[in-house]
Amino acid sequence: MMFVPGNNPGLIAEAHIYGADALMFDLEDSVKLSEKDSARFLVYQALKTINYGDIEKVVRVNPLNTPYGKADIEAMIFAGADIIRLPKSETAQDVIDVDEWITECEKRAGLEQGTIGMMAAIESGLGILNALSIATASPRLIGIAIGAEDFVTDLKTTRSTEGSELFTARSLLVFAARAAGIAVLDTVFADVNDDEGFRREVQTIKQLGFDGKSVINPRQIGPVVEIFTPTAKEIDHAERVIEALKEAEAKGLGVISLDGKMIDKPVVDRAERVLKMAEAAGVIKR
Ligand SMILES: CC(=O)SCCNC(=O)CCNC(=O)[C@H](O)C(C)(C)COP(=O)(O)OP(=O)(O)OC[C@H]1O[C@@H](n2cnc3c(N)ncnc32)[C@H](O)[C@@H]1OP(=O)(O)O
Ligand SMILES: O=C([O-])CC(=O)C(=O)O
Numbered sequence: 276m277m278f279v280p281g282n283n284p285g286l287i288a289e290a291h292i293y294g295a296d297a298l299m300f301d302l303e304d305s306v307k308l309s310e311k312d313s314a315r316f317l318v319y320q321a322l323k324t325i326n327y328g329d330i331e332k333v334v335r336v337n338p339l340n341t342p343y344g345k346a347d348i349e350a351m352i353f354a355g356a357d358i359i360r361l362p363k364s365e366t367a368q369d370v371i372d373v374d375e376w377i378t379e380c381e382k383r384a385g386l387e388q389g390t391i392g393m394m395a396a397i398e399s400g401l402g403i404l405n406a407l408s409i410a411t412a413s414p415r416l417i418g419i420a421i422g423a424e425d426f427v428t429d430l431k432t433t434r435s436t437e438g439s440e441l442f443t444a445r446s447l448l449v450f451a452a453r454a455a456g457i458a459v460l461d462t463v464f465a466d467v468n469d470d471e472g473f474r475r476e477v478q479t480i481k482q483l484g485f486d487g488k489s490v491i492n493p494r495q496i497g498p499v500v501e502i503f504t505p506t507a508k509e510i511d512h513a514e515r516v517i518e519a520l521k522e523a524e525a526k527g528l529g530v531i532s533l534d535g536k537m538i539d540k541p542v543v544d545r546a547e548r549v550l551k552m553a554e555a556a557g558v559i560k561r
């Protein structure tokens with residue numbers, strides 16, 4: 276999911292050529308106060324006129340407790356956004372308030388209720404502690420995300436290369452998302468020239484269980500796609516697990532072994548997920 280500053284016509288016009296799964300047009304922190312209205316108008320016009328194909332169109336709006344939040348949401352729904360991303364979510368009530376305003380805007384726009392999805396970004400200690408109630412606050416929520424720049428500021432620390440200050444928060448978010456049955460996305464990595472550090476971070480968050488990552492630059496898309504795409508070895512193993520399961524079923528066996536290792540339901544579920552991810556990445560057809 277690539278952030279695109281909502282006040283930059285050049286970036287907005289070409290953002291879809293780089294292969295991101297989703298574009299996140301930003302009306303919040305990359306837009307200064309004097310440009311809030313013009314950025315909203317610019318993103319509105321872009322969503323109305325540019326064909327972004329099947330790339331998901333997400334808009335990060337300003338919070339409802341600012342003078343811009345309500346107008347942002349209404350304009351983006353009329354413009355055809357797929358998902359509204361609420362920044363700095365701290366309580367379930369923050370999500371419920373936005374959900375209610377989206378419902379009102381859907382009515383005004385003549386859309387069926389529930390058409391517009393929602394994401395909640397969590398960017399403070401309080402938000403992390405409320406992660407489960409935030410993640411389950413609305414049926415519109417398709418995912419939650421961590422916003423690490425604001426989060427470390429709230430914690431009165433900084434971001435380190437190894438990310439120790441984010442470890443607990445990231446894990447709690449993954450737990451909350453899994454409990455709620457929705458997606459979980461990791462935060463941005465600010466140094467677009469540190470390819471090695473970026474790759475290390477993507478490996479780490481994949482291992483923690485995240486479904487993907489927000490990026491700020493087209494150069495960061497390739498490494499995320501590469502690291503999240505199952506390798507040929509992983510795909511081969513997953514296919515053999517599924518084969519072994521079929522054989523066992525045919526023979527009426529419960530637990531079976533493959534290469535000396537036990538194959539049971541969790542192993543089969545993980546193999547299924549590998550194949551789904553490979554299919555979604557376009558490296559296999561099923
Ligand atoms: C804490 C937070 O809230 S983070 C979220 C808010 N921040 C953002 O949205 C920042 C978005 N990113 C950017 O503005 C830029 O990528 C920067 C400032 C980080 C780096 O800028 P640059 O060094 O100029 O980037 P770079 O030289 O790699 O750009 C290469 C090409 O990609 C384009 N590009 C760069 N970033 C983006 C982007 N986010 N979206 C779309 N296109 C982009 C550039 O326009 C350039 O196009 P060109 O080759 O046609 O001229
Ligand atoms: O949500 C993000 O990844 C970017 C952001 O606002 C933050 O880090 O504070």
Ligand SMILES: [Mg+2]
Pocket residue numbers: 304362398422424425
């Ligand atoms: Mg932030």
